[in-house]
Amino acid sequence: MASTRIWSIGSGKGGVGKSFVASSLGVSLSRMNQRTLLIDFDLSGPNLHTALGEPPARKNIDHFLSDQASLSELIQTTQFSNLFFIQGTTNPGDRKISDVQRLVAEARRLPFNEIIFDLGPGSQETYLETLRHSDEKLFIVTPEPPCIEKNYRLIENLLLYTIKVLNFDKINVPLKPVLEQYREAHLPGTTTFRDHLKSATGWTWDQETEIFPNPIRIIVNQVRGDKDLDLGPSIRLVCKHFFSLKIDYSGSLYFDNAVWQSFRTVEPMLMKYPFSPLAGQFQAMARKLLTSDLHSQSLRAVV
Amino acid sequence: MEMNTKFNYYDILEVNPQSSQNEVTEAYSRARITYSGGNPALYTIFTQKEAREYLRLVEEAYSVLGNKSLRALYDQKLGRGVTGVDQVTYEQLLQESKITRPLDLPKLGRLKPEYEIDESFETRIRAETQFSGEFLRRVREYKHVTLEQLSAITKVSSFYIHAIEHMEAQNLPAPVFVRGYVIQICRVLGLDEKKGPDSYMKLFRETLAAASG
Ligand SMILES: Nc1ncnc2c1ncn2[C@@H]1O[C@H](COP(=O)(O)OP(=O)(O)OP(=O)(O)O)[C@@H](O)[C@H]1O
Ligand SMILES: [Mg+2]
Numbered sequence: 001m002a003s004t005r006i007w008s009i010g011s012g013k014g015g016v017g018k019s020f021v022a023s024s025l026g027v028s029l030s031r032m033n034q035r036t037l038l039i040d041f042d043l044s045g046p047n048l049h050t051a052l053g054e055p056p057a058r059k060n061i062d063h064f065l066s067d068q069a070s071l072s073e074l075i076q077t078t079q080f081s082n083l084f085f086i087q088g089t090t091n092p093g094d095r096k097i098s099d100v101q102r103l104v105a106e107a108r109r110l111p112f113n114e115i116i117f118d119l120g121p122g123s124q125e126t127y128l129e130t131l132r133h134s135d136e137k138l139f140i141v142t143p144e145p146p147c148i149e150k151n152y153r154l155i156e157n158l159l160l161y162t163i164k165v166l167n168f169d170k171i172n173v174p175l176k177p178v179l180e181q182y183r184e185a186h187l188p189g190t191t192t193f194r195d196h197l198k199s200a201t202g203w204t205w206d207q208e209t210e211i212f213p214n215p216i217r218i219i220v221n222q223v224r225g226d227k228d229l230d231l232g233p234s235i236r237l238v239c240k241h242f243f244s245l246k247i248d249y250s251g252s253l254y255f256d257n258a259v260w261q262s263f264r265t266v267e268p269m270l271m272k273y274p275f276s277p278l279a280g281q282f283q284a285m286a287r288k289l290l291t292s293d294l295h296s297q298s299l300r301a302v303v
Numbered sequence: 304m305e306m307n308t309k310f311n312y313y314d315i316l317e318v319n320p321q322s323s324q325n326e327v328t329e330a331y332s333r334a335r336i337t338y339s340g341g342n343p344a345l346y347t348i349f350t351q352k353e354a355r356e357y358l359r360l361v362e363e364a365y366s367v368l369g370n371k372s373l374r375a376l377y378d379q380k381l382g383r384g385v386t387g388v389d390q391v392t393y394e395q396l397l398q399e400s401k402i403t404r405p406l407d408l409p410k411l412g413r414l415k416p417e418y419e420i421d422e423s424f425e426t427r428i429r430a431e432t433q434f435s436g437e438f439l440r441r442v443r444e445y446k447h448v449t450l451e452q453l454s455a456i457t458k459v460s461s462f463y464i465h466a467i468e469h470m471e472a473q474n475l476p477a478p479v480f481v482r483g484y485v486i487q488i489c490r491v492l493g494l495d496e497k498k499g500p501d502s503y504m505k506l507f508r509e510t511l512a513a514a515s516g
Contacts, residue, residue: 149347188349188356189310234337234344237317241310241357242348 012150046088
């Protein structure tokens with residue numbers, strides 16, 4: 001089997017639709033004949049099973065993290081033939097970076113084409129480490145300012161965390177203050193955070209692929225009007241001008257009571273309302289994620 | 304501080320030298336939305352003041368890239384390594400383009416006179432010395448040109464044309480751009496391309512002064 005692709009679905013904020021996107025993406029991938037595994041790695045309140053329409057399983061990720069089971073022993077089947085999942089844990093525990101590394105390494109050895117991590121909200125290091133190891137990083141943003149703000153913090157935290165890990169021997173100053181300095185005193189149109197980093201630490205990136213082989217991708221969820229459709233492209237432009245970082249805008253998903261209804265009746269939205277406009281939007285976005293975009297990205301990375 | 308990212312006009316609009324004029328125009332309208340006051344995407348990244356500065360850069364970038372001949376001139380400069388937005392200005396390029404070849408203003412062929420000639424109004428147009436926004440609007444309506452048609456021909460957004468006609472300085476970019484727009488409007492409406500913009504800009508600056516004073 002070709003190598004496994006790892007996806008992580010994150011957000012700066014809770015309750016924005018991470019589990020909805022993770023489960024729907026899992027369903028879409030499995031329908032495209034990809035053997036897919038969903039892992040609920042929300043360490044604060046796992047709810048992926050609900051979005052997926054499955055009862056909570058007794059065996060969960062905690063059994064792996066506390067060395068009581070191998071990852072493969074935790075895999076549950078679902079109503080979809082190519083889709084499998086691992087239940088999340090309600091035990092917050094004391095998770096370390098090394099636990100994440102062990103989890104990702106073991107996951108990569110499992111016989112799946114696609115593995116999707118549904119993360120909890122925020123930028124705790126366990127999530128940043130999971131994101132760092134993921135081939136695809138999808139961030140869910142809703143049009144409310146607090147959610148936008150928290151996602152900018154997540155982008156920043158992931159950027160600084162990744163730079164630090166990749167250059168632990170070259171950079172020995174804390175990076176947060178470097179970013180704050182830049183925020184205070186930057187000149188529109190002439191400098192970006194990328195330049196400032198160079199002057200403050202002596203290191204900066206030449207190609208973005210040095211930090212993120214694939215760009216962070218933004219999905220705008222719970223869109224309620226056409227004006228909200230401008231949000232994704234705007235976030236992309238702002239990130240380009242501020243950080244000198246290219247973000248991909250993958251698409252917008254409308255707010256639709258169908259999602260809420262399907263959560264209530266514990267059925268996957270794509271199953272319960274396959275012909276709703278939202279299901280159509282999702283399928284279109286999933287196709288884009290899976291075909292043209294990723295291909296052109298990896299081609300560009302090779303050139 | 305070391306500065307090595309010199310954004311060029313393409314970076315400002317997030318397009319590239321291969322992008323078509325249509326793509327440039329679309330990117331411009333996205334960039335203008337992004338940096339218009341109160342966009343939630345700016346929240347905690349750019350202050351209102353920084354956003355206004357970006358908006359100015361966006362307008363400047365489009366006034367060059369949105370015009371084929373200025374864009375060609377700019378591309379030549381890029382090829383010679385002149386890149387930063389602080390190294391070239393719209394005005395410089397405009398001056399240079401006048402020296403090397405006449406400015407490629409939009410074709411007027413599509414605008415055939417389909418209006419009824421009103422001799423007394425025609426006389427008034429010829430005699431007019433005060434080219435106010437109101438006057439521009441009256442000529443436009445007399446010639447049965449809609450805002451949208453005028454915008455399609457001049458490539459100036461209808462939002463701006465409306466603001467020019469109502470002399471709403473707060474909805475318009477810096478005066479140098481307004482002047483460029485008025486030149487194009489006068490050309491399409493068959494008004495004096497020198498007298499018109501000169502007079503309009505004089506009135507425009509008076510309105511500006513009155514608003515701030
Ligand atoms: N596009 C949408 N339209 C309508 N409701 C939605 C949409 N997306 C998500 N919801 C609703 O929002 C709630 C939260 O969704 P979900 O559980 O997927 O978010 P989450 O980010 O995983 O939350 P948590 O941080 O708690 O894990 C659910 O009740 C869901 O029904
Ligand atoms: Mg969730």
